[in-house]
Amino acid sequence: MAEAIRKVNVIGHLHPDTDSICSAISYAYLKNQISEPIYEARRAGAINRETAFVLKHFGFEEPPLITTVTPQIKDIKITPLPGIDAETSLFTAWNLMRDEKAGTLCIVDDRRDLKGLIAVRDIANANMDILDTEVLATSRTRYENILSTLDATMVLGDPEQVITSGKMCVGTTPEMMEDMVEEGDIVLCTNRYETQQFAVDCGAQCLIICCDAHVSPRVVASAERNGCAIIATPYDTYAAARLVTMSIPVRAKMLPSDKILRFSVNTSIDDAQKSMAATQHRVFPVTDENGLYCGVVSSANMIDVRRKHVILVDHNERSQAVDGLEQAEIMEIVDHHRIGSIETDGPVVFRNEPVGCTCTIIYSIFKENDVEIPANIAGLMMSAILSDTLCFRSPTCTPRDVRAGKALAEICGEDIETYADAMFDAGADLTGRTAEEVFNSDFKVFSRGNVRFGVGQGSFMTENSRRAAEKLVGPYLSEGAAANEIPLVFYLFTDVKTQTSDLLYWGDNAEEVIEHAFGVQPEDGIAVLEGVVSRKKQVTPPLMSTLQSFSEEE
Numbered sequence: 001m002a003e004a005i006r007k008v009n010v011i012g013h014l015h016p017d018t019d020s021i022c023s024a025i026s027y028a029y030l031k032n033q034i035s036e037p038i039y040e041a042r043r044a045g046a047i048n049r050e051t052a053f054v055l056k057h058f059g060f061e062e063p064p065l066i067t068t069v070t071p072q073i074k075d076i077k078i079t080p081l082p083g084i085d086a087e088t089s090l091f092t093a094w095n096l097m098r099d100e101k102a103g104t105l106c107i108v109d110d111r112r113d114l115k116g117l118i119a120v121r122d123i124a125n126a127n128m129d130i131l132d133t134e135v136l137a138t139s140r141t142r143y144e145n146i147l148s149t150l151d152a153t154m155v156l157g158d159p160e161q162v163i164t165s166g167k168m169c170v171g172t173t174p175e176m177m178e179d180m181v182e183e184g185d186i187v188l189c190t191n192r193y194e195t196q197q198f199a200v201d202c203g204a205q206c207l208i209i210c211c212d213a214h215v216s217p218r219v220v221a222s223a224e225r226n227g228c229a230i231i232a233t234p235y236d237t238y239a240a241a242r243l244v245t246m247s248i249p250v251r252a253k254m255l256p257s258d259k260i261l262r263f264s265v266n267t268s269i270d271d272a273q274k275s276m277a278a279t280q281h282r283v284f285p286v287t288d289e290n291g292l293y294c295g296v297v298s299s300a301n302m303i304d305v306r307r308k309h310v311i312l313v314d315h316n317e318r319s320q321a322v323d324g325l326e327q328a329e330i331m332e333i334v335d336h337h338r339i340g341s342i343e344t345d346g347p348v349v350f351r352n353e354p355v356g357c358t359c360t361i362i363y364s365i366f367k368e369n370d371v372e373i374p375a376n377i378a379g380l381m382m383s384a385i386l387s388d389t390l391c392f393r394s395p396t397c398t399p400r401d402v403r404a405g406k407a408l409a410e411i412c413g414e415d416i417e418t419y420a421d422a423m424f425d426a427g428a429d430l431t432g433r434t435a436e437e438v439f440n441s442d443f444k445v446f447s448r449g450n451v452r453f454g455v456g457q458g459s460f461m462t463e464n465s466r467r468a469a470e471k472l473v474g475p476y477l478s479e480g481a482a483a484n485e486i487p488l489v490f491y492l493f494t495d496v497k498t499q500t501s502d503l504l505y506w507g508d509n510a511e512e513v514i515e516h517a518f519g520v521q522p523e524d525g526i527a528v529l530e531g532v533v534s535r536k537k538q539v540t541p542p543l544m545s546t547l548q549s550f551s552e553e554e
Contacts, residue, residue: 005037005309008331009066011322013315014044015443018051022384023313023358024063026377027334030362033371042066044322048441050387050427058379069308070324073272074265076305078286078295083108084250086115087142090123091149091246104283104296107254112292114262114285116254126253127246133167135245136186139252140164143229149247150233150240156220157206157229166205168244170237174198188240193219200228208244210237262287263297273302314358316340319445334361337536341447356396357388363404378411383423390459390496391420396534421461424496428465435476438469445484446540451547453488454481457535459496466493470502474525477506488513490543494533503527517542
C-alpha cells in the first residue's frame with residue numbers, strides 16, 4: 001500500500017533569497033487549491049532584509065524554519081501511554097501497567113512536565129523489600145493511598161493525612177505487642193477487642209483492621225481521644241501486610257527526570273537509535289515541541305518510519321538543499337537553474353525552464369490550472385521576478401518574466417519602478433547588520449565532481465551602499481569559506497542601475513581563475529565586471545568551466 005501523505009513541505013534553498021521564499025509561499029498556496037494533502041511553505045535559513053521588506057509589505061509572516069528533512073521521532077508511531085501523578089501508589093501503577101500491557105510508566109505533573117519514570121522491576125524490588133517496615137513513613141504516604149490499595153474504608157481519621165513516622169507491625173495479643181508496638185506505629189490487627197485497645201493505648205497512629213472485623217465503639221472513642229486513625233479492609237492480615245507496602249507513592253521509587261533518557265518529537269531517528277543502542281532501557285519518554293510529555297517509543301517503533309514529503313523550489317543542487325534530503329520523499333522540483341546533483345528514488349514532477357525567476361514558472365502553473373491569483377500572492381511573485389531579474393535588467397530576464405511581472409503588478413496594484421527601488425534599498429540597508437548576515441543573505445554553493453565553490457551576490461541601487469557592503473563583507477570571505485567548507489568564494493556586488501558588478505574573492509589561485517573565466521585582471525582584491533549582473537548566467541558557468549579545466553590539468 002502506498003504511504004499516506006500527511007503534509008508536504010515546500011522548501012527553497014539554503015541562504016534563501018526573495019525568489020526562494022516567495023516561490024515556496026506561492027506554490028504552497030497554489031497546491032492547496034488543486035490538491036488534497038496539506039502543503040506548507042518552509043524556509044531553509046534566515047531571510048534577508050529585501051525578503052523581509054517584501055513579506056511585510058504584502059502582509060505575510062516568515063515561513064517556519066526547517067533545517068533538516070531527516071525522519072524524526074514525530075515521523076514514527078508514538079505510543080500515547082498515559083502519564084501518572086507522582087502520588088499514585090505502586091499498586092495502582094502495577095494495575096495500570098497490566099491493563100496497558102506496559103512495562104514502564106512516566107510520572108508527570110499537572111502541566112505534563114516529565115518528573116520521573118517507574119518500571120516493573122522498580123515495583124518488584126519494592127515488593128521484595130520486606131524488611132523495610134518504615135517505608136510508609138519514609139515515603140510520606142497518604143492514607144488515601146492505603147485505602148485504595150487495601151480496598152478499605154476510613155473509620156476514623158483524615159484520608160489526606162500524610163504518614164511521616166512510625167513502623168508497620170502486626171498485632172496479635174497484648175502480651176506479644178508489649179515490647180513491639182511503639183508510639184506512632186501502624187498496627188494491623190483483626191477482631192480482638194483487647195488487641196485493638198492495647199494498640200491504641202500504646203500510641204499507635206493508625207489501626208488497620210483486617211477481615212472487615214468489628215470495631216468496638218469504645219475503641220473508636222479511645223482512638224479519637226488519642227489521635228489514632230482507623231482503617232477497615234476486607235483483606236486478611238497476611239494479604240494486607242503484603243499489600244500495604246504497595247501503597248507508597250511512585251515518586252519514592254521512580255527514576256528521577258534528570259536521569260531519564262528522553263527524546264523530543266524533533267529528535268532525528270538516527271540520533272535516537274544511537275542513544276538507544278548505548279543503554280539497556282527499552283522504553284523512552286517523548287516530549288512535544290513545548291517540552292511536555294506526549295507518549296513513549298521503543299526500538300521496535302523505529303522500524304516503521306514515515307518519510308517526509310517535500311517539494312523543492314528555486315534549486316536542484318544537493319549542496320543548496322536542507323539536510324536529510326536523501327531520506328525524504330521528493331515529490332516535485334520547480335526551478336530555473338542548471339540541472340544539478342539531486343537524485344530521486346523514482347520519477348518525480350521536475351519542471352525546469354530557462355526563465356529569469358522561479359515565480360515566472362509558478363505564474364504559468366497558476367494560469368494552466370485556472371486558479372485566481374490573490375493580490376498578496378501576486379505581490380510576492382512580482383517581487384521575486386523583480387529581484388531575480390534586477391527589475392528586468394538582467395540578461396537572464398526573458399519576455400515571459402517581463403509579461404508575468406507586469407501582469408502581477410497589475411493584480412497587486414504596484415508601480416514597478418517605484419516598488420523595485422524601495423525593495424532594493426531595503427535589501428541594501430546595512431544598519432545593525434554583521435558581515436556574516438550580509439554574506440549569507442544570498443549565497444549559494446555549487447559543486448560538480450571534484451569542483452566545489454561558492455558564489456554570493458548583493459544588488460545595490462547606489463554606489464555608496466555598494467561600497468559600504470564591500471567594506472563589510474570583504475574581510476569575512478575567508479570565514480564564509482570555512483563555514484561552508486569550500487576552498488573558493490566569489491562575491492558579486494552589483495550596481496543595478498549601471499549594470500556593473502565588483503567581484504571580491506578568496507581562495508588559492510582565485511585571481512588566476514578570475515582572469516581565465518572573465519578575461520579581467522583583478523586590482524586591489526576586486527575584479528570589475530562590466531555588464532555582468534547575473535550570477536546564474538554570467539558568473540557561475542564560466543567559473544565552473546574554468547575550475548573543471550584546472551582540475552583536469554592537475
